[in-house]
Amino acid sequence: MFGNTFGRLFRVTTCGESYGGGLAVIADGVPAGIRLTNEMIQEELDKRKPGQSELDSPRKEADIAKIFAGIGQEGLTTGAPVGIIVHNVDMHAIHVEQYRKVKHLFRPGHAEYTFFVKYGEHYDWCGAGRASGRETVGRVAGGAVAKQVLLRENIEVLAYVKESFGIKARDMGFDEVKKNYRKNPLNCPDLAAAEKMIAKILKIKEEGDTCGGVVEIIARGVPAGLGEPVFDKLSATIAHGLMSIGAVKGVEIGAGFGVARLKGSECNDPPYIKNGQIRFRTNNAGGFLGGITNGEDLVIRMAVKPTPTISIAQDSIDKSTMKEERLAAITRRDVTICPRIYPVAEAMVRIAVLDALFMWKGWEALQKKS
Numbered sequence: 001m002f003g004n005t006f007g008r009l010f011r012v013t014t015c016g017e018s019y020g021g022g023l024a025v026i027a028d029g030v031p032a033g034i035r036l037t038n039e040m041i042q043e044e045l046d047k048r049k050p051g052q053s054e055l056d057s058p059r060k061e062a063d064i065a066k067i068f069a070g071i072g073q074e075g076l077t078t079g080a081p082v083g084i085i086v087h088n089v090d091m092h093a094i095h096v097e098q099y100r101k102v103k104h105l106f107r108p109g110h111a112e113y114t115f116f117v118k119y120g121e122h123y124d125w126c127g128a129g130r131a132s133g134r135e136t137v138g139r140v141a142g143g144a145v146a147k148q149v150l151l152r153e154n155i156e157v158l159a160y161v162k163e164s165f166g167i168k169a170r171d172m173g174f175d176e177v178k179k180n181y182r183k184n185p186l187n188c189p190d191l192a193a194a195e196k197m198i199a200k201i202l203k204i205k206e207e208g209d210t211c212g213g214v215v216e217i218i219a220r221g222v223p224a225g226l227g228e229p230v231f232d233k234l235s236a237t238i239a240h241g242l243m244s245i246g247a248v249k250g251v252e253i254g255a256g257f258g259v260a261r262l263k264g265s266e267c268n269d270p271p272y273i274k275n276g277q278i279r280f281r282t283n284n285a286g287g288f289l290g291g292i293t294n295g296e297d298l299v300i301r302m303a304v305k306p307t308p309t310i311s312i313a314q315d316s317i318d319k320s321t322m323k324e325e326r327l328a329a330i331t332r333r334d335v336t337i338c339p340r341i342y343p344v345a346e347a348m349v350r351i352a353v354l355d356a357l358f359m360w361k362g363w364e365a366l367q368k369k370s
Contacts, residue, residue: 001119001130006139006241009358010146012351014138018127019096022087025138027145029358030070032079034148041065041084044144047343048136050334053185055201057334060090061134065141084141088134098331099126105316105327109308111246116319133246133337136344143347146354153357155221157350159342161188162301163214164197165204174218174297186339205335208311212247213338217300217345219353222287224278224295225364226356233291234356241348242302247337250303254286269296293356300349304341309333 005013009029016023030036042065049063050056069083103125106113111131115123123129150157160177162169169190180189186201188194197213204211227234239251259267262284269280280296287298313328334340 006244006348007351007355009362010149010351010355012139012142012146014135014142016086016088016135016138017124017129018088018132018134019099019124019129020088022085023134023137024083024085025142027070027082027084027142029355030077030079030082030145031149032077034077034152035075036067036071036077036082036145036148037075038065038067040148041067041141041144044140044147044343044347045086045137047182047187048140048340050340053339054205055185055198055335055339062089063137065144082145084138084145086137086141095331096126102327104318104320105325106319107308107327108314108316109305127331131246133334133340136245136341136347139245139351140343140347143343143350146347146350149354150350150357153221155219155353155357157217157219157346157353159215159217159345159349161186161194161197161213161338161342162216164188164336164338165200165211165213167193167197167200168214169193174220177218187342201336210307210310210333211336212304212306213336215302215304215338215342215345217242217298217302217342217349219287219298219349222293222295222298222353223357223360224293226353226360227288227292228359229290229292233288234293234352235286235288235291237352237356238298238300238349241352242300242345245302245341245344245348247304247307247341248302249305252301253288254299255284256286256301259284298349298353302345304337307334307337 005011011028013026045063045065050059050061063086066085068085070077070080072078110128158177158181169188172189177189180191184194186194186198188197201211235253242248242251267284269282269285271278271280283296287293287296309331311328313326316325316327318325
């Protein structure tokens with residue numbers, strides 16, 4: 001299996017499965033002298049761990065992070081790769097048997113068919129393996145490392161639930177999002193809209209079904225100049241990172257698909273001078289021009305599909321007999337992935353931004369000497 005590393009200078013490599021012994025991440029390229037503790041990693045992991053509300057999977061994973069490499073005796077990074085491990089603890093025989101009973105069936109909406117085609121009979125059928133949402137533990141831990149470096153550079157990244165099953169939060173700026181961050185189980189900073197969203201989600205849960213939504217990510221303090229103008233646009237790298245999350249089916253930046261309905265005079269962001277700095281009066285570009293950051297907030301949204309595991313019977317195929325069957329799953333699941341996927345989005349944006357910052361700082365230093 002290839003493709004378990006993201007980034008070029010700041011690189012995050014993850015491993016682990018839903019029902020294996022645990023999940024681990026190696027963060028390579030961490031500067032020396034950064035204070036990094038288990039508690040800092042834990043703060044991020046606690047945002048995505050299951051079993052915290054009626055909206056989550058009832059799986060009871062503590063998701064306790066342990067840094068096992070890359071930290072010196074003073075609690076500061078040494079410049080060596082940082083290693084973090086999180087052990088799986090809620091893996092009882094009854095849950096394994098639930099998967100074993102239906103392992104011959106392809107679950108609709110899951111990656112089992114493509115994993116079977118690619119890896120054959122030995123693919124991991126228990127809890128979806130590397131295709132499970134549990135795989136994102138390593139991403140969040142790696143993003144927590146990136147966060148500590150970015151904070152030193154005064155760069156903040158926040159994500160929140162913008163929309164759930166057609167119910168939309170009003171447009172909100174970074175400061176208001178930060179003020180109401182994590183004020184409810186859904187992490188929707190529009191508190192009135194959040195109540196309506198949660199009520200609808202719980203109704204869908206009673207029906208044995210699931211729903212999706214939209215998560216918006218805002219990055220503040222990102223300097224102008226990050227990203228390369230052709231294949232390695234930072235906007236493209238961020239889209240790559242977000243689209244690599246299993247449940248994400250679409251990404252848009254700034255005005256996104258709305259630009260198709262605008263005139264050029266409406267879409268362009270006019271520049272102006274503020275305190276001797278170039279700023280932009282609007283941000284339809286979402287903080288990017290030519291794929292390179294322009295100094296405004298990065299604004300990105302991602303579409304999250306409904307959890308594919310549902311209790312309603314669906315058509316399937318028995319791979320052992322190649323006959324059509326019916327399947328109604330009884331395994332644990334989230335009624336919506338949105339309340340636990342936003343920290344994964346934050347992590348991927350942080351990793352991408354920090355990687356681009358490394359490249360820009362290095363190139364800028366050499367350019368100044370020429």
